[in-house]
Amino acid sequence: MTQITVRPTDIKLHQKSRILEVAFDDGSHFKLPCEYLRVYSPSAEVRGHAPGQEVLQIGKENVNITHIEPVGTYAICLFFDDGHSTGIYSWDWLHQLGMNQDKLWNQYLERLAKAGHQRKPAKVAE
Template identity: 75%
Template sequence: MSSTHRPTDIQLHQKSRILELTYSDGSHFELPCEFLRVYSPSAEVRGHGKGQEVLQVGKEDVNITGIEPVGNYAVKLVFSDGHDTGIYDWDYLHELGTNQERLWQDYLDRLKEAGHERKTH
């Protein structure tokens, strides 16, 4: 499995709950842990097909407690709420960064539709 977007640097900032990714094409993303958690590529979040996605709620304070390499193509992120089944390949992380604003707004809209209010600190 080869990836077109391989990060040259990954840094976890636990205090601010941000995963910082730098790519060789010059792109740079700061992805909040909550964002990464609610867009986990795991079956638990994505479901097993289109329309089976499971809205994640109450993840405002989630943090990443571990980053484990998976071959040369991905990382497994371990979250403070115990979630650790998502394999984030390099292209998926790049896609999340590239589409962060739209995806975040989509998440906020889905929370609102479901009647959930995000806690803000």
């Protein structure tokens, strides 16, 4: 079992801006877009069951989180409005997503481009 190295001190969902804001006990603070969280879901549906089986998520520009449920004392499950709800986001995974946000986002954009997909601008929430 993986040792938890950080714990959140605050989690806020901003549905209008499609941002999950997370503060951790190490002093770090991240604003994670719902699209980013969806395309980097830790679920087998997205990550596959082994390296090299990852499934590129396309068309998630306007995805939003509908609700959040705790999973024990180590994670949360995010429920997305596209029906995806199988990813369990451990505190360490959320922290890693925050710490590596620029790098991972650019990798995602590169993978989309390589697949011939162009992101559509996200719709502005009213």
